[in-house]
Amino acid sequence: MRKHPDEYLSGNLTAMIDVVFQLIIFFVATVSLQDTVSDQRIRLAMAPSGRPVTTKDPREVYIDVDKSGQIRIARFPYSHREVAFILKKIVQDNGNAQIPVIIRGDEYARHDAVKNVMDACAAAGIWKIKFAALKERGG
């Protein structure tokens, strides 16, 4: 006797949904948002003596400078004037507080490209900046 088509579909879906939710939780928990906004092609210089980054300020602004001197924020290219304008706006929105700016410069970038970013920070009234570096080279 042939089975009714509904009988084929009457499997236990609960277990499948359980596993699907587990996978969603796994990928949501493991995705690193910071990695998506910073340029992974930048080769950071080594600084084995630097203190490891333990605390993160949610206001931190990461500015990438690649080896050709191109400035990027969240992977979007900007000129140094535009960077200055963006930083001024961020400082104004935060009540003229000192915003932590971290420059992720490629180790082969010329200093004048980094200087443009530092000048943009100065124009926005930011005097304390940080340079990102690697404590050890992975893989």
Add this chain to the structure above:
Amino acid sequence: MARKRKKNEMQAGELNLTAMIDVAFQLLNFFVITSHPMTVTTNLDVFRPSPDTTVNPTKPPTVLRIMVLNGGLTLNDQQVSMSMLRDKLDFITKGDKTQSVLILCASDSRHGSLVEVLDLCNRLGLKNLSVISSS
């Protein structure tokens, strides 16, 4: 009797894998979320001199001046290698970690060289580091 035993053996062999996989995923999630990956990045603090004209120091402070050039370094206008710079800085700043260090960077110098110098100052415990760009 023999048929009944055979049926019991088959029932004992059946395992509900779904629950086991669920628990395995739960454990995997728990360990992935609670484990902290080793930090490989570091942030080197520097100060940019503020154009504050109200401050008028009565005596000029003693400042160590390191110049980062394209393919070389100088300490107070004397050419040095990285190892020499480490030895000289270690000797000069022995005991005084508040010594101000001014790092001048040539515009055509490599950013990696500046980070190396900053890392060296960090290793020696020097805190008052300022970076200035020179043309």
